[in-house]
Amino acid sequence: MHLGEHGMVTVVETGQYTHIGVSPISGALGAEISGVDLSQTVDDATLGEIRRALLDHCVIFFRGQTLTPDRHKDFSRRFGTLNVHPFVGHVAGHPEIIPIVKEKDEKVNFGGGWHTDMSFLAEPPLGSVLYALETPAYGGDTLFASQYLAYDLLSPGMKQMLGGLTAIHTAGMQYGVESEASKNNAKRKSMETKATEEAETTVEHPVVRTHPETGRKALYVNEAFTLKFKGMSKRESRPLLQFLFEHATQDAFTCRFRWETGSLAFWDNRCTQHYALNDYHGQRREMHRVTVDGDRPF
């Protein structure tokens, strides 16, 4: 762990919660929520506290839930409209649910590198709601990193420089016809992914975004989808991007979630990155992901 000299990692101070229990799981981000049954319609006061917990902790976790695909979507829809992934197949009859599956005999997992979901969209997701149907006896944890901390712990000079930069994002590195990732995706028989020319489309986002609800600044580049800085070549962009990718995901900014069947994670995609560990070969893992639409970053 290498913290900069510019500040200390702290958990955001929160107000009181009266409808739910909220227990932070690391000093950087992440909290487990208790006292909620998501198989029932959540009342507005409880939902308000869940929303506040998400904003305070960036990723929240629920355990012991029993959700049908419809209930999973109903809960997620309370936070916004639902996304249909342009390049990844869906659960039969539920275009808004991506099955994230790794079979016992498969090697490649989905999300096995640090990323922010779908930053290749002009309006990337607010967040994702991931529900565990089958989990391995060991391994398969997910890491999350606070991109507020990644921004806060940069030097004033770096913050000033990044504040003037725009980045170019694309799905091409993951879903482009010629990409290495597409070749790996094709080996994954349990999930359908499309390799298309459409994936090469690019969009522009500020390198530092302001969270539309908290007003806090967050670093917004990620290795999966950020191609380069606007107005620079890929070669010129690479050294600074590489520094930011490594800086943004250092241990001090992370938490790690251990899944059980019935666990549900809801991450705020506007201020986090995540990484699905691939350390459970020979075991099966099956999740369902619903993705909530977001706004254009500013």
Ligand SMILES: O=C(O)CCC(=O)C(=O)O
């Ligand atoms: O399977 C996981 O734990 C996370 C999957 C992932 O990275 C994603 O849904 O973007």
